Amino acid sequence: MSEYILCLVLFCIGLYCVLRxxxxxxxxxxxxxxxxxxxxxxxxxxxxxxxxxxxxxxDQVIPNMVDPLPQALVxxxxxxxLAVTALIVAIAIRIYxxxxxxxxxxxxxxxx
Amino acid sequence: xxxKMNNSKEYYRDPEGIxxxxxxxxxxxxxxxxxxxxxxxxxxxxxILLYGIYIxxxxxxxxxxxxxxxxxxxxxxxxLMLAFGKELALKKLSQVAxxxxxxxxxxxxxxxxxxxxxxxxxxxxxxxxKGRPFDLFSAGxxxxxxxxxxxxxxxxxxxxxxxxxxxxxLGKEE
Amino acid sequence: xxxxxxxxxxxxxxxxxxxxxxxxxSVIAVGAVGLGxxxxxxxxxxxxxxxxxxxxxxxxxxxxxxxxIKKDLPLIRDGRWFFNTTSTLLFIxxxxxxxxxxxxxxxxxxAPIMRVAxxxxxxxxxxxxxxxxxxxxxxxxxxxxxxxxxxxxxTAVMGVLAVMRRVGRIKNVPKDE
Numbered sequence: 001m002s003e004y005i006l007c008l009v010l011f012c013i014g015l016y017c018v019l020r021x022x023x024x025x026x027x028x029x030x031x032x033x034x035x036x037x038x039x040x041x042x043x044x045x046x047x048x049x050x051x052x053x054x055x056x057x058x059d060q061v062i063p064n065m066v067d068p069l070p071q072a073l074v075x076x077x078x079x080x081x082l083a084v085t086a087l088i089v090a091i092a093i094r095i096y097x098x099x100x101x102x103x104x105x106x107x108x109x110x111x112x
Numbered sequence: 113x114x115x116k117m118n119n120s121k122e123y124y125r126d127p128e129g130i131x132x133x134x135x136x137x138x139x140x141x142x143x144x145x146x147x148x149x150x151x152x153x154x155x156x157x158x159x160i161l162l163y164g165i166y167i168x169x170x171x172x173x174x175x176x177x178x179x180x181x182x183x184x185x186x187x188x189x190x191x192l193m194l195a196f197g198k199e200l201a202l203k204k205l206s207q208v209a210x211x212x213x214x215x216x217x218x219x220x221x222x223x224x225x226x227x228x229x230x231x232x233x234x235x236x237x238x239x240x241x242k243g244r245p246f247d248l249f250s251a252g253x254x255x256x257x258x259x260x261x262x263x264x265x266x267x268x269x270x271x272x273x274x275x276x277x278x279x280x281x282l283g284k285e286e
Numbered sequence: 287x288x289x290x291x292x293x294x295x296x297x298x299x300x301x302x303x304x305x306x307x308x309x310x311x312s313v314i315a316v317g318a319v320g321l322g323x324x325x326x327x328x329x330x331x332x333x334x335x336x337x338x339x340x341x342x343x344x345x346x347x348x349x350x351x352x353x354x355i356k357k358d359l360p361l362i363r364d365g366r367w368f369f370n371t372t373s374t375l376l377f378i379x380x381x382x383x384x385x386x387x388x389x390x391x392x393x394x395x396x397a398p399i400m401r402v403a404x405x406x407x408x409x410x411x412x413x414x415x416x417x418x419x420x421x422x423x424x425x426x427x428x429x430x431x432x433x434x435x436x437x438x439x440x441t442a443v444m445g446v447l448a449v450m451r452r453v454g455r456i457k458n459v460p461k462d463e
Contacts, residue, residue, distance in 0.1 A: 006293040049396035054419040069403040072423040083442035172416040175333035268443040
């Protein structure tokens with residue numbers, strides 16, 4: 001139970017960073033921390049004590065395996081997180097080239 | 113005795129710039145990183161590519177798979193670009209070739225999926241016999257899908273990196 | 287025991303990444319959090335994920351460092367700082383309260399309910415012939431999700447190449463009448 005609470009604290013640190021910082025790169029860092037916390041939470045739910053990795057070995061019957069289904073979902077989620085981060089950084093570089101700053105309170109005009 | 117005060121990383125006196133002249137003997141332009149990085153890169157970048165291909169091909173037997181292997185293949189090309197400068201890396205894999213490879217990977221994956229229509233399903237494992245376990249050529253369509261995904265991920269991530277790094281602002285030359 | 291120590295290390299790294307003002311240092315701290323996550327995946331018996339998280343973290347660091355060279359921002363506190371911080375902390379406290387009620391419904395740590403995965407584990411080798419069960423799940427039992435993910439990657443690559451173009455749209459050529 002304490003592992004779940006620590007994972008939730010990590011999520012809240014990322015959430016605070018997204019809500020309160022003014023630099024676009026800091027917001028991207030906060031988004032990355034939120035994504036790490038969510039992936040870790042999925043794997044924590046599917047863990048079995050004294051279990052074994054979900055890979056079969058030769059001539060062995062393994063009775064206790066950890067849950068392989070959350071691992072398949074999180075594998076997809078890690079690569080999607082990389083794609084989203086790359087796209088946000090590309091947009092941020094373009095914003096810096098047009099406005100000269102990374103500050104979000106100075107970027108107000110939506111057209112142009 | 114004249115001392116050459118330059119901003120590079122040479123910490124001893126160099127009276128006539130002999131060392132600097134012998135390093136750049138006029139054959140290579142001065143791009144990329146220092147000589148140590150270039151030597152180590154020449155030795156290891158082929159091994160990194162080989163390791164990525166190994167992880168892709170054995171994706172159905174041991175941990176790994178198409179996504180991790182594709183990212184490792186992209187990292188080997190990025191390593192080449194960071195150490196040697198962009199002309200040499202773009203000669204090995206140009207931007208047009210990266211786009212073509214990525215589309216090829218996506219088409220291959222989609223066609224393997226649609227061939228399940230022959231058995232009136234989608235994504236059917238249409239290989240008739242699945243081989244013995246622990247062989248390299250076992251498990252039906254899974255190795256084919258791994259190779260298609262690794263082509264797509266590797267070429268796509270290299271195209272993203274080239275577009276981000278070679279971006280020059282409108283009217284500003286850095 | 288090891289999982290809790292790793293989680294404490296990750297929380298410390300995250301606090302450093304959020305609060306430091308120098309952009310390069312906070313990017314390196316996020317890299318440390320990602321490597322700690324890769325170790326946590328290894329301890330929780332998920333080797334596929336450990337390999338993927340490690341290499342994806344390295345690529346993410348390279349892209350972030352490209353964006354932060356020589357671009358810093360000084361810290362300015364404007365007038366409504368107190369109100370903003372208090373309302374953010376209040377919102378996070380409300381979120382934690384509701385999350386506590388939800389966490390009580392979860393099964394205990396280490397005893398999962400494997401209702402769907404039981405069938406995958408028992409019949410995986412016979413139906414697909416692959417010994418890596420995670421690869422069998424993402425490419426055979428749930429192949430449609432992998433097709434969706436390949437589409438997302440393709441769209442992201444197209445988006446980056448379109449944003450980083452140097453030439454905009456071709457202006458309308460005025461018609462001569």
